[in-house]
Amino acid sequence: MKSKNDSFIKYLIIWFESNKRDFSWRQPGLTPFQLLIAEIMLQKTGANQVENLFPEFIKKYPDAKSIISIQDEELEEILHPLGLFKRRARDIKKTAQIIVENNNKVPKTRKGLMELPGVGEYIANAVLCFAFKKPVPIVDANIGRVMKRFFSFPVKSAPSRDKKLLEKMKGILPEDNARNFNLALLDFAALVCLPRTPRCEECPMFQSCDFFSK
Numbered sequence: 001m002k003s004k005n006d007s008f009i010k011y012l013i014i015w016f017e018s019n020k021r022d023f024s025w026r027q028p029g030l031t032p033f034q035l036l037i038a039e040i041m042l043q044k045t046g047a048n049q050v051e052n053l054f055p056e057f058i059k060k061y062p063d064a065k066s067i068i069s070i071q072d073e074e075l076e077e078i079l080h081p082l083g084l085f086k087r088r089a090r091d092i093k094k095t096a097q098i099i100v101e102n103n104n105k106v107p108k109t110r111k112g113l114m115e116l117p118g119v120g121e122y123i124a125n126a127v128l129c130f131a132f133k134k135p136v137p138i139v140d141a142n143i144g145r146v147m148k149r150f151f152s153f154p155v156k157s158a159p160s161r162d163k164k165l166l167e168k169m170k171g172i173l174p175e176d177n178a179r180n181f182n183l184a185l186l187d188f189a190a191l192v193c194l195p196r197t198p199r200c201e202e203c204p205m206f207q208s209c210d211f212f213s214k
Helices: 004-019 030-044 047-053 055-062 062-068 072-080 085-101 110-113 121-130 141-151 161-172 175-191
Strands: none
Touching: 004 141, 004 161, 030 047, 030 055, 030 121, 030 161, 047 055, 047 072, 062 085, 072 085, 072 175, 110 121, 121 175, 141 161, 141 175
16 A cells, blocks of 8 residues: 555656656756856745746856856846845855856855855755756645645744755655656746645646545
8 A cells, every 4th residue: 555655756756757847957958157147046936026037147158157147236137136136146146156166166065055145955955966867856835725624743943944844845756757846846836836826736646635525
C-alpha cells in the first residue's frame, strides 16, 4: 500500500507533465550564473514579470563580466519593472563582481551561495537544484501552503526559514527527480493550490488532501 507521501509525489509529477509552465530560465543550456540571476530577479516578483525581462537581459548580458560593465543607473532602469530595483541592481552588480573574482565560477555549496549579496536559503537551494542538479528541496510561502493544506503540517510564518518544514520536504523529495518535483510544487501552488481560492476541483490529489476533507 502506497504511503501518503508516495501518492503525493506520483500524482504531482503526473500533473506537472501536462501543466508545467514554460519559462525561459527553465530552458536547457543556461549557465549557473544565468540561473542565479534569474532567481535574484524572481525574488518577491511575479514570474510573468521576470519572463518579460530575463530573456533579453541574458542575451545582452550573458555573463558576470558583461554585467559589471553596466552603469549602476542603467542597471536600475533595466530592472525597474521588477520592483525593488535599486536593491536588486546592487545585489546583481556585487554578485557579478564576486563571480568574476572567483574565476567566473558560481559557488557549488549552500554556504558559498549564501555569502553572495541577496542570496538566502531559498535562492541557494534553487541554484543547487536547478543549476547543479543537487537533490535539495526548495521552500517558500507557496510551497509551505501546499504542505499545510495537504498534510496538515504546521508551518511557521516564515516558511523559507522553517527548519521543521525543510526537514519534512527533505523526507518527501524524490532524489532521482528533485528538479521536476520542486518545479511541480511551484507550479501547482501558482495554478491550483491558490492562497484564497484553491481550485480543488482541478487537484489530482484532492481525495488525500486534509484541507479538502475538512
